[in-house]
Amino acid sequence: MQIIDGGVTAPKGFQAAGIYAGIKKKRKDMAMIYSAAPCKAAGVFTTNQVKAAPVKWDQKVVTESQFVKAVVINSGVANACTGAKGYEYCVDMAKEAGAVLDIPTDSVLVASTGVIGKQLPMDIIKEGIKVLSENLGTTRLSAGLAAEAIMTTDTKAKEVAVQVKIKETTVTLAGMCKGSGMIHPNMATMLCFVTTDVNISKEMLQKALSTDVKDTFNMISVDGDTSTNDSVLLMANGLAGNEEIVAEGADYDLFYEALHYVMEELSKMIAGDGEGATCLFEVKAIHANTKEQAVAISKSVVTSNLTKAAIFGHDANWGRILCAMGYSGAAFQPDMVDIFFASKAGKIKIVENGMATDYSEEEATRILSQEAVTAVVDLKMGEMEATAWGCDLTLDYVKINADYRS
Amino acid sequence: MQIIDGGVTAPKGFQAAGIYAGIKKKRKDMAMIYSAAPCKAAGVFTTNQVKAAPVKWDQKVVTESQFVKAVVINSGVANACTGAKGYEYCVDMAKEAGAVLDIPTDSVLVASTGVIGKQLPMDIIKEGIKVLSENLGTTRLSAGLAAEAIMTTDTKAKEVAVQVKIKETTVTLAGMCKGSGMIHPNMATMLCFVTTDVNISKEMLQKALSTDVKDTFNMISVDGDTSTNDSVLLMANGLAGNEEIVAEGADYDLFYEALHYVMEELSKMIAGDGEGATCLFEVKAIHANTKEQAVAISKSVVTSNLTKAAIFGHDANWGRILCAMGYSGAAFQPDMVDIFFASKAGKIKIVENGMATDYSEEEATRILSQEAVTAVVDLKMGEMEATAWGCDLTLDYVKINADYRS
Numbered sequence: 001m002q003i004i005d006g007g008v009t010a011p012k013g014f015q016a017a018g019i020y021a022g023i024k025k026k027r028k029d030m031a032m033i034y035s036a037a038p039c040k041a042a043g044v045f046t047t048n049q050v051k052a053a054p055v056k057w058d059q060k061v062v063t064e065s066q067f068v069k070a071v072v073i074n075s076g077v078a079n080a081c082t083g084a085k086g087y088e089y090c091v092d093m094a095k096e097a098g099a100v101l102d103i104p105t106d107s108v109l110v111a112s113t114g115v116i117g118k119q120l121p122m123d124i125i126k127e128g129i130k131v132l133s134e135n136l137g138t139t140r141l142s143a144g145l146a147a148e149a150i151m152t153t154d155t156k157a158k159e160v161a162v163q164v165k166i167k168e169t170t171v172t173l174a175g176m177c178k179g180s181g182m183i184h185p186n187m188a189t190m191l192c193f194v195t196t197d198v199n200i201s202k203e204m205l206q207k208a209l210s211t212d213v214k215d216t217f218n219m220i221s222v223d224g225d226t227s228t229n230d231s232v233l234l235m236a237n238g239l240a241g242n243e244e245i246v247a248e249g250a251d252y253d254l255f256y257e258a259l260h261y262v263m264e265e266l267s268k269m270i271a272g273d274g275e276g277a278t279c280l281f282e283v284k285a286i287h288a289n290t291k292e293q294a295v296a297i298s299k300s301v302v303t304s305n306l307t308k309a310a311i312f313g314h315d316a317n318w319g320r321i322l323c324a325m326g327y328s329g330a331a332f333q334p335d336m337v338d339i340f341f342a343s344k345a346g347k348i349k350i351v352e353n354g355m356a357t358d359y360s361e362e363e364a365t366r367i368l369s370q371e372a373v374t375a376v377v378d379l380k381m382g383e384m385e386a387t388a389w390g391c392d393l394t395l396d397y398v399k400i401n402a403d404y405r406s
Numbered sequence: 407m408q409i410i411d412g413g414v415t416a417p418k419g420f421q422a423a424g425i426y427a428g429i430k431k432k433r434k435d436m437a438m439i440y441s442a443a444p445c446k447a448a449g450v451f452t453t454n455q456v457k458a459a460p461v462k463w464d465q466k467v468v469t470e471s472q473f474v475k476a477v478v479i480n481s482g483v484a485n486a487c488t489g490a491k492g493y494e495y496c497v498d499m500a501k502e503a504g505a506v507l508d509i510p511t512d513s514v515l516v517a518s519t520g521v522i523g524k525q526l527p528m529d530i531i532k533e534g535i536k537v538l539s540e541n542l543g544t545t546r547l548s549a550g551l552a553a554e555a556i557m558t559t560d561t562k563a564k565e566v567a568v569q570v571k572i573k574e575t576t577v578t579l580a581g582m583c584k585g586s587g588m589i590h591p592n593m594a595t596m597l598c599f600v601t602t603d604v605n606i607s608k609e610m611l612q613k614a615l616s617t618d619v620k621d622t623f624n625m626i627s628v629d630g631d632t633s634t635n636d637s638v639l640l641m642a643n644g645l646a647g648n649e650e651i652v653a654e655g656a657d658y659d660l661f662y663e664a665l666h667y668v669m670e671e672l673s674k675m676i677a678g679d680g681e682g683a684t685c686l687f688e689v690k691a692i693h694a695n696t697k698e699q700a701v702a703i704s705k706s707v708v709t710s711n712l713t714k715a716a717i718f719g720h721d722a723n724w725g726r727i728l729c730a731m732g733y734s735g736a737a738f739q740p741d742m743v744d745i746f747f748a749s750k751a752g753k754i755k756i757v758e759n760g761m762a763t764d765y766s767e768e769e770a771t772r773i774l775s776q777e778a779v780t781a782v783v784d785l786k787m788g789e790m791e792a793t794a795w796g797c798d799l800t801l802d803y804v805k806i807n808a809d810y811r812s
């Protein structure tokens with residue numbers, strides 16, 4: 001597998017565009033991805049019962065449509081809690097994109113992020129779709145503009161691309177996503193779009209996505225609030241020309257490995273760029289009896305407000321970690337647990353068998369004063385492990401989320 | 407039922423003391439409650455798998471001892487994650503208190519709150535127990551000193567007392583508690599002690615406590631972190647002289663009503679004095695189909711970081727509330743929900759049938775700028791309801807929990 005510089009236009013046959021349409025005050029606010037070759041599509045969506053209109057539309061498209069050719073995305077308005085009218089507007093977005101691109105309405109996926117409870121400004125959206133279709137391009141720049149246009153308060157655009165050889169054929173995967181951020185009275189939203197030219201059956205594509213999301217996007221948390229709009233969409237147009245992947249095996253494994261890399265990198269980018277975050281906080285639970293146990297424990301630690309605030313303070317506060325493990329719901333032996341902190345500045349064991357080691361606070365603080373820090377909790381029970389990603393809880397997180405409309 | 411000015415010494419036969427022993431740098435750090443008349447005791451404890459030594463000891467005492475006569479409490483050191491030695495020290499505290507008070511070791515309850523992972527300074531503790539026994543008093547002041555000595559970063563001592571007539575007999579109940587706070591690298595701890603002179607069987611006492619805690623202490627959340635030390639202890643010495651309550655009925659109901667008042671008031675005091683909090687945040691879920699549904703929804707909203715930050719910003723951010731309801735795990739119809747904000751400044755409907763009303767942001771902000779604010783979510787499904795209490799998420803919460811040892 002080779003990591004390449006690229007965005008969603010890196011795989012063969014994908015075009016993209018990102019523009020300022022006028023939904024937001026200043027920044028780019030509409031993006032489009034297009035493949036003239038029909039794509040198989042797979043998707044995973046928020047489990048929140050309150051689902052935004054585009055989530056409902058995309059679930060239908062991914063399940064029922066023969067193929068997908070485009071995604072149209074707006075930031076600024078989430079089209080959530082907007083009733084029957086909001087759903088109509090969402091369908092209108094797909095219709096309009098279908099019309100300007102001359103493709104079926106049901107081959108257009110739609111995504112929105114931004115203010116909740118507000119209707120889309122449809123005149124601006126329709127004009128935006130027209131401009132997007134005229135600006136579609138296959139260049140690195142076009143992908144970058146699209147990645148920029150889906151940002152809300154993200155501080156960085158988030159893109160990744162890789163290539164993998166399946167037998168003699170080069171297959172490319174690329175993705176862009178946006179994380180937590182808000183421009184108005186709102187919740188964070190996670191949107192992710194992965195493109196690939198791999199030739200794969202729809203069943204195997206969905207299987208790869210549904211399996212991998214458990215180890216990637218479902219393992220990140222910025223604040224424990226599951227958005228109404230969260231969506232991960234994966235499109236494969238088959239143009240790489242490899243023999244179609246229709247079952248598990250070596251080819252599937254190679255594709256899966258590349259997909260996992262793309263998804264994990266994008267997940268970490270979202271976690272590390274969480275609202276107000278100063279660092280990426282990674283929690284590894286190792287030597288668990290079961291995967292479920294490792295998942296429950298690592299997620300409980302990575303979402304603990306007290307632990308997250310300690311990470312912000314560069315404080316080796318292991319008591320909060322052990323405490324968060326204890327209320328995770330997963331059974332373990334507290335008096336067997338070892339805890340380590342690690343970063344590029346080193347690794348230190350701070351707890352052995354449930355009690356503090358004679359560690360140096362100074363060294364611990366040095367290790368915790370990095371842009372990415374890891375807590376490893378060793379349960380000493382079995383062979384399973386899991387990793388969760390989050391970020392620190394900072395003064396800026398509270399400021400961003402309390403001081404809207406100021 | 408009558409609310410009276412008093413603390414844990416209000417019921418007949420209870421004495422208390424609170425002193426500075428030297429565990430903390432400056433503030434009072436040890437307390438004692440004592441009843442010469444033997445008490446029936448009931449307790450509920452943290453569900454965290456990581457349990458502090460005194461929790462383990464108290465669970466044993468409440469279950470196995472014939473009677474209880476004293477509680478000895480220290481703040482400053484939590485005696486959690488302290489291994490076999492920590493448990494020995496806890497038993498030593500009970501032994502020492504038993505010796506100076508001339509009562510059996512197994513009639514002494516022990517509670518600790520403060521730094522985790524650190525052993526108790528036993529010389530100071532033993533000397534403190536001696537001084538406490540010499541300072542026991544029945545006055546209002548003695549109760550107040552005890553309430554003060556169990557504080558960590560609580561900003562106010564928390565006490566409540568009530569009297570209720572059971573047939574012709576006046577029965578008194580009183581309680582003190584401490585909430586979230588830390589003085590060192592640590593987690594918050596909730597400790598609550600309720601005294602009463604009611605004459606009641608041990609079974610009915612535990613039943614009343616276990617039932618009521620579900621509607622009171624289990625409905626508060628400051629930060630979602632369940633401590634290793636949480637304990638609610640209830641002692642009844644029978645001195646009121648009412649006919650012993652041995653079953654449900656009118657007498658039990660009167661006692662239960664008074665107990666519920668004490669427990670609810672103390673719960674709200676803890677929530678409103680959460681770390682860094684500027685206000686008490688109450689969430690009522692009404693017209694639910696089941697109690698479980700109402701509990702899940704109200705707790706999900708009251709623990710949502712985004713909602714809590716909005717409350718801090720006096721922002722009528724209903725989207726975050728609807729979102730938190732949606733990921734609560736409880737089924738409901740998002741497009742039927744009404745949402746209101748209320749406080750002593752008024753009441754306003756901001757959502758009707760899942761969409762924003764034409765409410766005045768100015769009026770909403772005015773209502774939300776109070777020391778206690780309520781969000782009412784009306785599910786319009788059935789007849790059940792639940793109330794949860796928390797506080798806003800503030801800049802000070804992050805400061806307190808990031809900037810320890812500065």
